[in-house]
Amino acid sequence: MSGLTCQQARNLFDAHLNRELSDDLSTEITAHCLRCPSCRQELALLEVAGQVIRAEHDEPSLPDDFTDRLVACIQRQPVAPIPFYRRARVLWTAGPALAAACLLLVVGLWPEPRPTHVLGEKETREQTEARMKPIPPDVSLDEATLALQERFQRGASAARNTLDSLGEASKRTLRATLQAIWPETDGAAPIMEGLPQPADTASPDAAMAGEVEDL
Amino acid sequence: MHVSQSSEEGSLDRRAEQRLIDRAKRGDSQALRELIDAHKDRLFAFLWRIIRNHHDAEELCQEAFLKAFSSLDSFSSEYRFSTWLFTIGYRLCLNAMRRKKALSGEVDFSIFSAAEPGADEETAQSEEARRLKELVWGQVDRLSPPQRAAVVLFYRHEQSCHEIAQVLQLPVATVKSHLHRARARLKEMLEPLMADDARRDRILGELAG
Ligand SMILES: [Zn+2]
Numbered sequence A: 001m002s003g004l005t006c007q008q009a010r011n012l013f014d015a016h017l018n019r020e021l022s023d024d025l026s027t028e029i030t031a032h033c034l035r036c037p038s039c040r041q042e043l044a045l046l047e048v049a050g051q052v053i054r055a056e057h058d059e060p061s062l063p064d065d066f067t068d069r070l071v072a073c074i075q076r077q078p079v080a081p082i083p084f085y086r087r088a089r090v091l092w093t094a095g096p097a098l099a100a101a102c103l104l105l106v107v108g109l110w111p112e113p114r115p116t117h118v119l120g121e122k123e124t125r126e127q128t129e130a131r132m133k134p135i136p137p138d139v140s141l142d143e144a145t146l147a148l149q150e151r152f153q154r155g156a157s158a159a160r161n162t163l164d165s166l167g168e169a170s171k172r173t174l175r176a177t178l179q180a181i182w183p184e185t186d187g188a189a190p191i192m193e194g195l196p197q198p199a200d201t202a203s204p205d206a207a208m209a210g211e212v213e214d215l
Numbered sequence B: 001m002h003v004s005q006s007s008e009e010g011s012l013d014r015r016a017e018q019r020l021i022d023r024a025k026r027g028d029s030q031a032l033r034e035l036i037d038a039h040k041d042r043l044f045a046f047l048w049r050i051i052r053n054h055h056d057a058e059e060l061c062q063e064a065f066l067k068a069f070s071s072l073d074s075f076s077s078e079y080r081f082s083t084w085l086f087t088i089g090y091r092l093c094l095n096a097m098r099r100k101k102a103l104s105g106e107v108d109f110s111i112f113s114a115a116e117p118g119a120d121e122e123t124a125q126s127e128e129a130r131r132l133k134e135l136v137w138g139q140v141d142r143l144s145p146p147q148r149a150a151v152v153l154f155y156r157h158e159q160s161c162h163e164i165a166q167v168l169q170l171p172v173a174t175v176k177s178h179l180h181r182a183r184a185r186l187k188e189m190l191e192p193l194m195a196d197d198a199r200r201d202r203i204l205g206e207l208a209g
Helices: A006-011 A013-017 A023-035 A037-054 A066-075 A084-092 A096-109 A125-132 A141-163 A168-181 A204-213 B014-025 B029-051 B054-070 B081-104 B127-142 B145-156 B161-168 B172-193 B196-208
Strands: none
Touching: A006 A013, A006 A023, A006 A037, A013 A023, A013 A037, A013 B172, A023 A037, A037 B127, A037 B145, A037 B172, A066 B029, A066 B054, B014 B029, B029 B054, B029 B081, B029 B145, B054 B081, B081 B145, B081 B161, B127 B145, B127 B172, B145 B161, B145 B172, B161 B172
């Protein structure tokens, strides 16, 4: 049997580099590359970056007390790492462009049942305090997460009612904002359903790939 | 050759790992400590490569452990603990990058200045080797996050395409295509560095078919 042609060899380069070929086929590739300078060169170039990355050892390291702090943190059974009222504060600092979304989000996060609350209505001091009231520090992580989701969902139906009054652009902004501040839970799902999927962020990974590759 | 997949997690074999997880579920702090120590450096190195910021990577690392431990009950032993931890870490990382972008409205350009630790600590390397490293990592930083993650997990963390697919929560075929494109871009960047005679040989070889 004669060896691989250049085309056959190159078609197998990916699988070879991914360590997916049988030993026999890998040997065929090696044999071809020995007699073919062009494929040898090609394969070598494809392997260079891998060799450099594999040999890397210059990453920074964690502080020495990382484990101690983390274990202490777990044993204290802390509340959710980023409580919702801190997320909301991040939002407020995000600038006027998000103001409309913030307003709606506040409605959505209202802790007490306020089904008739109107977008833009001023909140009373008691309402503000209730909204900003932290989850007590002695509850477990799970309880805290549940409490947060419950608060959110209670407000979500009220928030959904106000969605119709928004323009398309505001809806898109709101969706992006919600996604940004409420990413790891499904808490925002009820609101998300009522919002349009922006065309250019249909797949988060594709969207991020675009951002970086376009530079 | 490179180390095999199974010896990847340092000293922990799978049964020892499962015993540790069982103990950790019961709140055994020594078990927590051992699990953290066995995985923290790799996880941190990975997250740092993706988010390119020391402080953010440390926070994400901590958050990933907290999340992993708080949901140990849903951890299935058919996965490696490290795979699961990396999956959580990568998700958190993407979320953090998205959040950053939503708040700032633009890409963090500081990730392209390779000034984080380690950049100028080389001692025993030639100028040539140092330059090669700089070029390769510079190009890795310019890959899209999933491409970068795939490349780092494959080469730096010795994970298989299958494991990477689990961590990135993508189909295996997509992971392969990320690796393919990443290699092609890295190769393209390296080509101008080739000595002229090597390039000539290659072009002649290609013309010859
Ligand atoms: Zn050939």
